[in-house]
Amino acid sequence: TQLLEQSPQFLSIQEGENLTVYCNSSSVFSSLQWYRQEPGEGPVLLVTVVTGGEVKKLKRLTFQFGDARKDSSLHITAAQPGDTGLYLCAGALGNTPLVFGKGTRLSVIA
């Protein structure tokens, strides 16, 4: 059973389009992180959200943590080819290592 479900699994869009990817769970997380992983590299942390309902913006990326701290979304405005990669959400459950979702593989075509 996957604790964190990410959707969609794959997404291919044209440059300039907007997109949203989702991370859902039935568990309540103390915090949630979003990572981006480019081919052949390790994941790089984009953001951490801690408070229910919290919204954080990172340039064209907007992250939201659900009110109940069970889900999160990542919205990208005007996607660019440089946004291509694997987007992973990861949740913290008490004093245990992070739980990772399976990721959304995004391809932005010029």
Next chain:
Amino acid sequence: DAMVIQNPRYQVTQFGKPVTLSCSQTLNHNVMYWYQQKSSQAPKLLFHYYDKDFNNEADTPDNFQSRRPNTSFCFLDIRSPGLGDAAMYLCATSTRRSFGGEQFFGPGTRLTVL
């Protein structure tokens, strides 16, 4: 810059021939992790060290071992690699205060088993 370093970036071994992957960090973080990541999948936690305290995930094969001789270094030993062990191996660190929180990853070692 403080970072997590993995060597080598690419490793080729033969079926059944032991291999060691290394990880070092300049972040002075207390926690170090080893993950296995296969193509288009999420990282799968193999084990982690909380200082010198070793924690093995229940489904990590016995074929995989780890050593952490000091705070900065951590090694992954694969005693008898099989074809199914071909993957990207990621090392990560986190601080004691945020154990289970933010992790800092190295670039990974891609292991090929012939």
